[in-house]
Amino acid sequence: MLSDYLTECWNWAAGRTELLKGAVLxxxxxxxxxxxxxxxxxxxTVEHGKICPYCGSGHTYLLQGNETNIKEIEACG
Ligand SMILES: [Zn+2]
Structure with missing residues (x-):
């Protein structure tokens, strides 16, 4: 997962920067x-892909998703 990777990078960076210590991504x-x-x-979409599980049609399109948003960066303390 991209977000797991991001979190890992964040934790790595946060542990090395005094300013970011205790901050949570x-x-x-x-x-x-x-x-x-x-x-x-x-x-x-993840479960069924491009084929509709209800009628078997391929006339489908992605409404939302496949995105990872960094919502906020919280500073603790
Ligand atoms: Zn359908």
Missing amino acids: VVEKIPAVTYCEECDSTYG
Whole structure:
């Protein structure tokens, strides 16, 4: 996961910088959702891919997801 990698990098950097000590990186994961035009339903892209699990149609497109947003950086203390 990209976010795991980011967190790892962050922890590495934070441990070496006095200013960032105790800071926590908050990563928001957005689940990928696909919409089916044939039966007007949505489903998890990760689980089912491009084929609709309800009607078997390939007329689908990605609504949202496959993104990793760095939501905020919290300084503790
Ligand atoms: Zn469908």
